Amino acid sequence: xIQMTQSPSSLSASVGDRxxxxxxxxxxxxxxxxxxxxxxxxxxxxxxxxxxxxxxxxPSRFSGSGSGTDYTLxxxxxxxxxxxxxxxxxxxxxxxxxxxxxxxxxx
Amino acid sequence: xxxxxxxxxxxxxxxxxLSLTCTVSGASITSSGYYWGxxxxxxxxxxxxxxxxxxxxxxxxxxxxxxxxxMSVDTSNNxxxxxxxxxxxxxxxxxxxxxxxxSSSMYxxxxxxxxxxxxxxxx
Numbered sequence: 354x355i356q357m358t359q360s361p362s363s364l365s366a367s368v369g370d371r372x373x374x375x376x377x378x379x380x381x382x383x384x385x386x387x388x389x390x391x392x393x394x395x396x397x398x399x400x401x402x403x404x405x406x407x408x409x410x411x412p413s414r415f416s417g418s419g420s421g422t423d424y425t426l427x428x429x430x431x432x433x434x435x436x437x438x439x440x441x442x443x444x445x446x447x448x449x450x451x452x453x454x455x456x457x458x459x460x
Numbered sequence: 461x462x463x464x465x466x467x468x469x470x471x472x473x474x475x476x477x478l479s480l481t482c483t484v485s486g487a488s489i490t491s492s493g494y495y496w497g498x499x500x501x502x503x504x505x506x507x508x509x510x511x512x513x514x515x516x517x518x519x520x521x522x523x524x525x526x527x528x529x530x531m532s533v534d535t536s537n538n539x540x541x542x543x544x545x546x547x548x549x550x551x552x553x554x555x556x557x558x559x560x561x562x563s564s565s566m567y568x569x570x571x572x573x574x575x576x577x578x579x580x581x582x583x
Contacts, residue, residue: 397507440507444567444569446567448509449567450509451507
C-alpha cells in the first residue's frame with residue numbers, strides 16, 4: 354500500500370492568512386492526488402485533482418502543487434468557511450489511501 | 461441531481477454481519493463509466509477506502525478488509541449493498557457510499573458522497 358503522511362496534523366490560523374498543508378507519499382504517485390475538505394458532521398468535498406487541477410466551483414484561493422512524492426495544498430487568504438479538516442488521497446495504485454488529515458482551526 | 465443515501469442498522473453486535481444499503485437517485489447505477497464504492501471513517505479519525513464496484517459489477521476491495529467484505533447491486537431498486545462479516549469494535553465508523561469520478565478505471569476518487577451513516581459495534 355502507498356502510505357500517505359500529512360503535516361501538520363493541525364494548525365491555527367487567522368482569516369486572511371496563507372496556509373500550506375503537506376502530503377508526502379511512500380512512492381512516486383505521478384500527480385495522482387486529490388485534496389478533500391471535510392467539515393464536522395459532513396461528507397468530504399473534493400477540491401483539487403491531479404494534484405493541482407481545481408474542481409469547478411472551488412474558489413481560486415485553493416491551489417495545489419508538487420510532484421513525485423511531495424505535494425502541497427495552499428489556501429491563499431483564509432476565509433471563515435475554510436476552517437475544516439483537509440485530506441489528501443492517492444489514486445495511483447490500489448488500494449486507494451488517504452492522509453491522516455490536517456485540521457485548520459481559528460487562531 | 462445525484463443523491464446517495466446510506467441506510468442500515470446503527471448498532472451491530474460484535475461477531476455479527478453488518479449490512480448497509482446505498483440508495484442512488486438522480487442517476488442509474490448501470491450507467492457506463494461509473495464506479496460506486498464505500499469509504500468509512502472511525503469517530504475522530506481518518507478515511508479508509510473499503511471497496512468499489514464497477515458498472516459491469518466487477519468488485520475491488522481493500523486488501524485489509526477483503527476477507528470480510530462483499531459488495532453487490534440491486535439494479536431494480538438502484539441500490540448498492542455492503543456487507544462486513546465478523547465485525548469488531550474496530551469496525552465502528554461512519555460509513556459513506558459514493559460515486560467515483562467518471563472514468564474507465566476505479567483509480568480515482570469519489571466526486572459524490574452520501575451523508576454517511578454511523579454504525580456502532582457493541583460487545
